[in-house]
Amino acid sequence: MDASEAVEAVISAARAFMGDRLSVNRTVREQHSRGEDTTPPTLPDAVAFAETTEEVSRLLALCHQHGVAVTPFGAGTSLEGHVNPVRRGVSLDLSRMTAVLEVNEEDMDCLIEPGVTRQALNAFLRDKGMFFPVDPGSHCTIGGMCATRASGTNAVRYGTIRENVLGLEVVLADGRVIETGGRTRKASNGYDLTRLFIGSEGTLGVITKVRLRLHGIPEAVSAAVSQFPTLEAAVETVITVMQSGIPVARIELLDDDQMEACIRYSKLTGFAAAPTLFLEFHGSPAAVREQAAAVETIARDFGAASFAWATEAEERNRLWQARHDAYWAAVALKPGHRGITTDVCVPISRLAEAVVGAKATARDSGLTSCIVGHVGDGNFHCLILFPEGDPEALERAWALDRAIVAQGLALGGTCSGEHGIGLGKREFLEQEHGAEALAVMRGLKTSLDPRGILNPGKMFRN
Numbered sequence: 361m362d363a364s365e366a367v368e369a370v371i372s373a374a375r376a377f378m379g380d381r382l383s384v385n386r387t388v389r390e391q392h393s394r395g396e397d398t399t400p401p402t403l404p405d406a407v408a409f410a411e412t413t414e415e416v417s418r419l420l421a422l423c424h425q426h427g428v429a430v431t432p433f434g435a436g437t438s439l440e441g442h443v444n445p446v447r448r449g450v451s452l453d454l455s456r457m458t459a460v461l462e463v464n465e466e467d468m469d470c471l472i473e474p475g476v477t478r479q480a481l482n483a484f485l486r487d488k489g490m491f492f493p494v495d496p497g498s499h500c501t502i503g504g505m506c507a508t509r510a511s512g513t514n515a516v517r518y519g520t521i522r523e524n525v526l527g528l529e530v531v532l533a534d535g536r537v538i539e540t541g542g543r544t545r546k547a548s549n550g551y552d553l554t555r556l557f558i559g560s561e562g563t564l565g566v567i568t569k570v571r572l573r574l575h576g577i578p579e580a581v582s583a584a585v586s587q588f589p590t591l592e593a594a595v596e597t598v599i600t601v602m603q604s605g606i607p608v609a610r611i612e613l614l615d616d617d618q619m620e621a622c623i624r625y626s627k628l629t630g631f632a633a634a635p636t637l638f639l640e641f642h643g644s645p646a647a648v649r650e651q652a653a654a655v656e657t658i659a660r661d662f663g664a665a666s667f668a669w670a671t672e673a674e675e676r677n678r679l680w681q682a683r684h685d686a687y688w689a690a691v692a693l694k695p696g697h698r699g700i701t702t703d704v705c706v707p708i709s710r711l712a713e714a715v716v717g718a719k720a721t722a723r724d725s726g727l728t729s730c731i732v733g734h735v736g737d738g739n740f741h742c743l744i745l746f747p748e749g750d751p752e753a754l755e756r757a758w759a760l761d762r763a764i765v766a767q768g769l770a771l772g773g774t775c776s777g778e779h780g781i782g783l784g785k786r787e788f789l790e791q792e793h794g795a796e797a798l799a800v801m802r803g804l805k806t807s808l809d810p811r812g813i814l815n816p817g818k819m820f821r822n
């Protein structure tokens with residue numbers, strides 16, 4: 361049987377149990393041909409909209425039997441070519457698996473299907489006094505977040521998705537279904553398979569259920585915005601705050617260009633286009649006041665020009681919405697342009713060198729770029745704009761991306777704090793981990809997916 365006969369065999373067998381939810385419609389296939397990235401799109405042969413674990417299992421067993429590639433797809437917001445089905449086959453869309461299956465209020469955990477978004481989960485939880493804190497700036501699925509080891513603005517206080525997943529249900533490449541982890545807050549009971557699948561980018565298994573830790577909505581929340589004369593002063597403030605152990609809930613950096621973009625896009629009046637920190641504090645009213653006063657003292661010591669409070673929920677939401685829209689604000693700076701974004705993360709003590717170095721390198725390149733970052737974790741993004749449809753400019757943008765990553769690696773950092781490897785960051789994997797560690801990763805892949813059907817071409821260069 362050749363490759364196209366194998367695909368036909370899978371499509372006709374899967375139709376028997378999925379019906380029209382196994383689509384070969386061109387528009388649907390185009391929608392699954394790439395994510396929010398700049399890789400040339402690839403059309404999958406078919407798109408399967410799964411609704412149950414059993415369907416995922418039957419589909420994977422078929423694809424395993426016939427050697428057909430399967431690329432799991434959540435919301436397609438990933439930024440490194442993760443969902444581009446480079447070997448065609450089936451794009452497996454999990455976005456219709458949206459049930460919240462259990463909420464255990466006493467233990468503060470829940471069990472959900474992978475297509476649930478964090479916005480939907482938080483709307484569901486609101487009247488229970490709990491929330492799920494991991495908040496990427498996109499409308500993505502929690503399955504996709506697990507697969508990319510995502511994080512967001514709250515990670516400095518509540519951790520990334522890795523710290524907030526207690527267990528998973530995973531369908532393996534041959535259709536077997538396993539459960540990992542459990543409901544306890546800790547366990548010393550064998551290999552940590554949950555952590556193996558977190559960040560595996562759809563290359564080791566398909567996540568069909570997720571058990572999450574939840575958190576109590578804090579009694580008091582306050583936000584502040586502090587503006588600085590220089591980027592160094594803003595970053596040095598972050599480093600000192602983190603080294604002082606002040607438990608800030610959010611501490612986000614926007615450079616002058618990003619502030620200008622947000623002022624225009626989100627109508628953020630009353631602020632200057634200057635390096636800025638957005639901060640949020642959670643706790644009792646007294647604790648929140650104390651934390652904020654301590655941060656204000658540090659910011660003033662570094663020459664902060666302002667430290668403005670936002671205690672009203674409406675004003676706070678306006679600020680954080682502007683922060684979440686930073687990517688779209690930056691892209692809107694230059695009509696007809698698209699963006700690629702770096703994701704360097706460095707040890708906190710090297711953050712000033714990394715951010716200031718990235719800004720200088722970006723300025724020298726002549727390309728328009730903005731810096732925004734979850735700097736409390738040492739993670740920042742340089743969003744690089746290039747005219748759409750100009751391959752030479754895209755190549756210059758990638759060269760700048762690579763130069764900033766090289767600077768981050770030289771400071772003991774990583775090429776990706778949260779977006780993942782996909783296609784775009786494969787070249788850095790061996791450099792970061794070494795050949796032996798990479799061989800162990802490949803061994804794991806072969807053991808779990810011997811026929812190499814799951815999201816082939818990603819993570820490793822061949």
Ligand SMILES: Cc1cc2nc3c(=O)[nH]c(=O)nc-3n(C[C@H](O)[C@H](O)[C@H](O)COP(=O)(O)OP(=O)(O)OC[C@H]3O[C@@H](n4cnc5c(N)ncnc54)[C@H](O)[C@@H]3O)c2cc1C
Nearest residue numbers: 434435436437438497500501503504505507510511562567
């Ligand atoms: C404007 C914007 C802002 C962003 N901000 C952030 C941010 O702050 N923090 C951050 O971490 N990321 C951010 N991202 C990146 C992106 O949103 C995350 O990587 C997100 O976790 C991807 O989720 P998704 O549902 O879109 O997954 P997809 O893009 O559909 O898939 C991502 C990867 O996960 C795999 N996958 C998806 N679902 C499953 C599943 N159920 N089982 C197994 N594998 C699966 C896919 O095969 C693919 O490899 C941002 C993106 C945009 C466009």
